Amino acid sequence: MADETYLSDDLLRQLMSVGEVDLLVGILSHSSANTMRAAARSIENSLQQNFVRQRVAIISVDGGAVEDAASEDSVDPQTEGIAFSKGITSLRTIHRITAGFNSAPSAGLALRTILASSDLLRAKACAVVSPATSSTSPDWIANLLRPAFRDSFDFVAPMYSRHKFQGLLARNLLYPMTRALFGRRIRELYSDEWGFSNRLGAYCLTQDVWHEEPIRTRPEAWMGISAMTGPDFRCCQVFLGEKPQPPAGSGPDIVEALRQTVGSLFWCLETHQSVWLGRNGSEPVATIGPDHAVSAEPMDLDRARMFEMFQSGVKQLEPILHTILSSETHTNIQTVATLDQQTFRFGTDLWVKILYDFASAYHHSVINRDHLVQALVPLYRGKIYSFLMEHSDSSPGDMEAEGENLCLEFERQKPYLIEKWKAGVEVKS
């Protein structure tokens, strides 16, 4: 049962008046009322079309916009069309719940509130969406809920159609590393929308992690990793459609994104080490829809500046990198940093070794952990520069093959990480 200290009396009253539901959709609201309304409308349309006989509720965590969504005069013609195209609407009332906080809650607190509400409402399946994703469509919600509700999956990860130079952190670091270490091939763990069963929700709710910083900022990957490592949870991934490019300046920049995601991943390595240290290889998970989709429109990127920042970072952060990396890896990265833009290539073996050195250094707290993750940023820029140069003319198939090679390299070098992980701290002068 949920710890109720963070659930306000008002929220508890609302939950009690709703009673029990079959499905719950949580909105992690950090956006304007307009995007909230659009998301709420999509959710309602989806629930009306796809879950006609189920008892459903929508919970918005920090805003009051959900209540007004249905009564808005201005109706989005796109969702309006979808809503009535099938001529069937829900036979039941859609309950709308608002969990208000005095100040904007952290992502962790928002998710915890949704999990606790789901637990109290005894929802069989739950989906979490972010109104920041402007293209949340009714199909997305249904696709996230259905596997958990009808097919007994415990964790439903999304998959998107992306531009080939979008989501490079997931492609080059988060996915291959998570796959190699936790042994499940889930592509998108750091996403704004995902689904889960009541069993997984209740399991996560009882974990004593909610005060931890990585959970406060990015709880979604931890939930996915808990599903991969927890007791007999079934995972799947479902294709949602095109992931739109967020407006410039709206998402986190590279430094913030790495601090949140890589910091969270390294932290999960600590907390789930008893599981991943004993796992070998990786297994595919059930995939609903196409496995992947990549588009290739031209993209305006400042490659030269990226390379310059990589070179400058390797030079300026030399003492810090010396502390984190093994001597051999450090020498190798210093050598490749001297190459010119045309000949520079960041080899996959070096990249994997760097990440494993960083993960091990994080585990041994060689330096302050937040500083350690920040020190990875210039090296990531170098890797991305190399990726952009190598794949400027690559087809989606070539890129997929290359991505698979990277994943296999992570799996191949896993013993190196395990060895460093278990070894004591090397004190360098």
Add this chain to the structure above:
Amino acid sequence: MKDTIVQGLEQAYYNLVHMIAEFLPRFVVMLVIILVGLLVAYVIRYILRALLRLTRLDRVSEDAGASRVLRMAALPSMTELLSRSIFWITWIGFILVGVSILGVAGLQEQISRLFRFLPEIFIAMLILFLGLILANFLSRAALLASVNAGQRSPKLLSWSIRFVIWMLAISMALEELGLARQTVIAAFSIVFGASMLGLAIAFGLGGQDLARRALERHLGDSEKEKYKEPQPL
């Protein structure tokens, strides 16, 4: 007259010889004590280091987070730090005992004052230690932030922060010891004030364009100067 001078010289010579005859054995004893102290300190360090390694103190310190603090301050491991500290404390103790054997009245007074002074020395060392940790932490944070933001001369910024914190810590430590209190405060104020004024003038006059761009970047349209890189997520 001549006899008086000769007698005076003889007396002086006699006194000198007497003094040397009295001082030399003490000096030799002092040297022996210092050398024995050095030997004892080495032996203690060796035994202590072995014992601490046997008890896996470094592992305990790692688990308790103390090693992290030491690494942040660029200090050696807990075992090494403790054994080195005990070495120096032992040897300094022997040196002081040796020096007291000399029987120099002023020196003995100074040694006893030094012992009375120990609490202040300890606090001053603590201030320096914390200052060192803070300086390392903040200068590294500044270095990382400026490198990742692509700013020019990140090391200059980092070293400036380290320098200012060191200066502050040293001033506070000297103040605690009561050494040249007025001079230290005045020196700190002058150096710190001059550094800040120098930076302000350099930035305002020498780097007018840089100042303008920085202000524009922070107050104006931030997208203008932002270079384009792919969305990470």
